[in-house]
Amino acid sequence: MKKIISLILLLIATLSLISCSCKLHDSLDGEYYWISSERNELAFTIKGDKGTIEHGEADYFTINKENSTLKLTGGTTSDSTVKYKYKDGIITVNITGVERDYYQKNSNAYKEALKQFNYK
Known part of the structure; x- marks a missing residue:
């Protein structure tokens, strides 16, 4: 009986560790x-559920990961919400009037894009 309880507790602990480590990889920071x-320029920075836009009509945004949306605020824009897609270090979103890919610094996608467009 003790062995069964020990195995169940071990399984629960393993599953919780796997679950927590998966959430760390989902960070958009x-x-x-x-x-x-x-061009090769900084477009925006994300920390937690907030972002700062370097150039554009909006100045800031908040992230809703459940709906995959950004709520744009500030600057010369009225508050609006736009959908985004994130995969492997690339966010695809329309924050400037045109949907574009933005590359997370130091990701593999970022490094590949630099090579593709001949940046060092």
Whole structure:
């Protein structure tokens, strides 16, 4: 009986550790760059559920991860909400009037984009 209880407790502990480690990988925190043949510049920075936009009509945004949305505020824009997609270090979102890919600094996608557009 003790062995069964020990195994159940071990299984619960393992599942909780796996669950917590998966949430760490879902963090959007970091700097995101707009990389193209014409530019390589910081577009926005995310910390927690808030972001600061470097250039554009909006100045800030808040993130709703459940709905995959950003609520844009400040600057010359009226508050609006836009959908985003995140995968492997790339956020695809329309924060400037055009949907673009933004690359999380130091991600593999960021490094590949720098190579693709001949930046060092």
